[in-house]
Amino acid sequence: MWIAICMPTIQRQSNTLCAFSWMKRREMRLPTYSFFRVSIISQKMKFMLALFEYCNKLELHGLDAIGGPCYNGSGCFHRREALCGKKYEKNYKVDWKKVSDTKADESASFLEETCKVLASCTFEHNTTWGKEMGLIYGFLVEDIITGLNIQCKGWTSMYLSPERDGFLGVAPITLLQTLVQHKRWMDGHLQVFLSRYCPLLYGYKKIPLKLRLAYCPYNLWAANCLATLYIVVMPCLCLLKGISLFPKISSPWLFPFAYVAFVHRAYSLNEFLWCGGTFRGWCNDQRMWLFNRTSAYFFALFETILKLLGYSRLNFVVTAKVSDKEALKRYDGELIEFGATSPMFDILATLAMLNLFGIFGALKKIILDVDEDLQVLEKFGLQTLLCFVLVTINLPVYQALFFRNDNGKMPSSVTYKSIIFAMLACTATMC
Template sequence: MFKSLIELSFEITKVACTLSPINFKLKRLKTYLLFIYLFPSQKLYEDMRNRIESAMKVGQISEEIRKQHKGFGEWDLVSDPRNHQTILQVLLTPIRGTEGCKKGRERIILHFLLMFDLINLLLISQILIDGRDGKAMDVEGQPLPTLVYLSREKRPKYAHNFKAGAMNALIRVSSRISNCEIILNVDCDMYSNNSESVKDALCFLMDEETGREIAYVQFPQCFNNITKNDLYASSLNVIMEVELAGFDSNGGPCYIGTGCFHRRETLCGKKYDMECEREQTTRNNDGKIEESASVLEETCKVLASCSYEDNTQWGKEMGLKYGCPVEDVLTGLSIQCRGWKSIYFTPERKAFLGVAPTTLLQSLIQHKRWSEGDFQIFLSSYCPFTYGHKRIPLKLQISYCIFLLWAPNCLPTLYYVAIPSLCLLKGISLFPKISSLWILPFAYVMSSSCAYSLGEFIWCGGTLLGWWNDQRMWVFKRTTSHFFGFSETILKQLGFSRSSFAVTSKVADEEESKRFEQEIMEFGAASPMFTILATLALLNLFTFVGGIKRVIIDMQAQVLDSLLLQILLCGVLVLMNLPVYHGLFFRKDATRMPCSVTYQSIAFALLACSLALY
């Protein structure tokens, strides 16, 4: 039927093309209207898109739409997005009771709860449908899922715990509405790209032999806006396709905060044992008491209140862990240490797609939060080597340290970026001479490391220029993001600072997106991270020129023999920093390096060179 309707629409369009140009527009319009008539879901989508575009142009929601949903009226009473009551509305409610989920494991109906916990974010809703009358069906006659709008209560006197707090409120509210066994967690900027992902996850979770011990199924974090050569190394291809796959073989992947199907009871603190396995075997999903939508909403508002977690185990033994910028990794580690296992699955068609950072600063801030949170876990009581001792395999403990030790990796990187260059300026040799046999181990390590890294990157679908961008970004991240993450973690351990949660921007303007697509590196902000980048870039430029000058003036083979490796290292760093030089001195647009950063970096670089010479 579907195919015949498509063919009918195509035939009408083909006939219209044979008519005069004047009539063609009219015929094309009629064809479009016929298509909308035949496929009402397409019409609903077009209506939604038009309403969103209209709201974007006007800058506000029309009164007609505002009157349709009480949530808008409740938001009108909110003067501060960080200080407001719980706002909740059930938009779609399918049939409840045992008929909706017979025998639990034989038939699972997924209920989706949308939580909008971002500042100033309102939902433009579709038509309200009460599915309990049995008519909540889509155009194909399938039951519609539960759809809920929720903005949890926030008060200045209560810590809202950012994403972890939002997820825990989500878990509680969804347990009241559906209490289904499986929870899908995705970030607000991600969407489903593979309808088979639900079936794939359930195949693991419902496997008769090993499914009962699986806590969650983790899919890769992928993005839909990655450029050809991945300017900011945002795709994380090697991490997703190699390192997390290694996690899987070593005992199970870590939870990365999105694209993950959870077993509800594991998020609620349940330990895995043989008794748990017997419970899952005999469990029957009993029907819940019928409630009207209004009563259900009021009940759920209590669960999403800011004081509900007082004197409870939420954020400690239940739900996502609090007190860490990477609550997802910490929560996944805790679940695995309670005896549960996890699965990493990478389907050929990407399961979920999101939006990668479109500016350099966004990427650096994101990695600063990741490295800081990971290092906090390593220094806390949840360190895999202590907390995971005799709970998870040693190889899995070591696997976690790949990420947990990102931050301290800044120290050797900063050394190799700065010290050899300064010694080159002074004429001090740090590496073996080219004529010495001791150069062979250095040459082997450098060449094999680069060759392996390049081969790995190409195997993961990257390009040669993409690999070069990836190497540049790792240097940038380690000298800025990881350095700040390391410093703030040490200060926190000493009691001089507190952890902060830096939210990565999910919105890019048209000009910013255009520069990103053209792979033009964006600066434009007076950030301490840019000051460090520019200072190191200028430092290597000055020392490289000084080193070349020394070789030319001395004209002695022994000088080149002893300093060649340092000259090569300094030269590679200069090549890596070409976009920084371009932003410092040649670009004139608003996204060039700010003048304040330029002046500061020049002063710091000259000061460092002066100290090295004298």
């Protein structure tokens, strides 16, 4: 049985203490636990890693009911038989007395020579390590693929969540570090889905269908960027062009759009509050959701496609988690840390400016066409509201582009490029 004991720590840079073990249910009381650390939400900047709050308090509980949660962490101690590739058998039983009485009679020199062989870089060559034993090699999310492989061999995972806090660890405190970390995760998840380890195929007749389907939303996170980019880009451009995408305010067909948008956001807010968050924290979580999907997820999808076409290779990028005192002070002051040049920031800033220009275009239509201002609101009311919501979400981006003077502001090059790209897009649309 794979036991996952997660203890969330609500502190500034906090982690989760988790214990994993693969054992039978009747042997759960035996002390064969292991521990790993997962970065979760900080006390102030909760939107930086709010994903883990949902996973720990909602999603892992749901997965526990349909076959067991996925293994998502590093530094874990697993049940040796499960990690070494052994398939679970109904008559499986461990002789704990024999295991406890194991003694090494070899000499120190013999053990030293043996350790040299084990520590060498060639020990695993021509073996099943990395394929059937240990962590699966060749994937950016080696934990997910390893857990799936172990579950497909008959072992079951279980989720427990005691109240006691766990380890205190370090989490990314800058936006770029967080985006890079999410990009690596999305690269790996999509890589798993497009490989022979795709849960729908690899888990066929090995794990329940519900569990195979539960893996898919994680594996396809990167693909969600396409729908998000469409929602962010097209309404504002069509607003400038004078093309209506939604029903008129007085039309009864407006109700389905309004109902879906309202109910979905209300349900999301209810979940966030149930997890112990606040309304302000939920708003920040929506902001981080938009930043991730329009930058990190997009780059993950793009690089995965290039890799499939043979033009690129997926590289493991280590997330930097060390920052200077000034950045840490701004982090404690609830300011998003930009302060670096990155193509991801170019996209975020350009999309923010694009929606700002869309709002200006809508105001221009209302002010100049005084006689038709009600008709403009009637026809483009929902699009204008959507652009206004996106502008509100991007307020920290505008602040970093134009108003901040600290080292955490957007670099000037990003500001200039975003304005130029947004103006070119608007000009091309209106021509």
